[in-house]
Amino acid sequence: MRGLRIRLTSFLLPPLPSWIFIKYGKYKKLKHWANAGYYGSGGSIKAAIEYIEKKVKEVEEDREGNG
Numbered sequence: 001m002r003g004l005r006i007r008l009t010s011f012l013l014p015p016l017p018s019w020i021f022i023k024y025g026k027y028k029k030l031k032h033w034a035n036a037g038y039y040g041s042g043g044s045i046k047a048a049i050e051y052i053e054k055k056v057k058e059v060e061e062d063r064e065g066n067g
Contacts, residue, residue, distance in 0.1 A: 014038035014048055024056055 013034055024030050030052065037051025038044070 014043075014045065016045060016048055020049060020052060024052060027056060027059065029055070 013031060016034055021030070033052045033055045034048055037048035041047030
C-alpha cells in the first residue's frame with residue numbers, strides 16, 4: 001500500500017455554502033459543477049459559485065429555446 005495515492009476530489013464536494021445546494025439542488029449535474037468550479041479554479045469558493053450559476057443559466061436558456 002505504500003506509495004499509492006488515492007484521489008478523493010472526485011468523491012468529495014467542496015465547502016460551499018448550503019444555500020447553493022438548496023437553491024440549485026434540482027439540477028442533476030450540481031455536484032459535478034461544484035467540483036469543476038472549485039477544483040478547476042484552485043480552490044475558490046467564489047469561482048465555484050460563479051461557475052454553478054453560469055451552468056444553471058445555460059441549462060435554463062437551453063430549456064427555453066427547446067421548449
